[in-house]
Amino acid sequence: PGPGGLHPRVDRDVMVATVQENAHRDHWDAWDRVRCPVLVVRGENGTMKPEEAERMRARHPATRTVVIPDAGHDAHLDNTAAVYGEMAAFLGEVRADGLRHGGNGERIVEPTSHRRTTS
Incomplete structure (x- = not known):
């Protein structure tokens, strides 16, 4: 806190x-140069539109997209277990396939799977 109350930690x-x-640039040229399998994780309530994830997959067929239910932009914080589960499965498949391209389509994580539980 500073004089007069709390202040942001960033320079405005x-x-x-x-x-x-x-807001005024895109990264499609860089995306088109990617040559390895990619996992795109987006939160159901996040800022990435389904169409953008689909465009990424269409431009790079070795891309798998997953949606984490009830998660926002920070899906890894909103549902850590689901994100971890998706990453572990993806990396296991990539390792087993020897970097073979595969897994087209968007996968929707079931709301009850990979949920973090509290004890």
């Missing part, structure tokens, strides 16, 4: 400049 001008820069 730097944050605004960063967001503006990202």
Whole structure:
């Protein structure tokens, strides 16, 4: 806390400049150069639109997309167990396949699977 109350930990001008820069550019050229299998994880309530994930998969067929239910942009924080489960399964398949391309389509994680439980 500073004088007059709490203050953000970021410089406002730097944050605004960063967001503006990202709002006016895309990374499709870089995406098109990716040659390894990719797992795209998006939260059901996150900012990535299903169409964008589909476009990523269409441009790079070795991409698998998964949706984490009830999760937002920070799906790894909202449902750590589901994200971990998806990553472990993907990496296991990639390792078993010797980096073979596969797994087209978007997979929806069942709401009860991979849920973090509290004890």
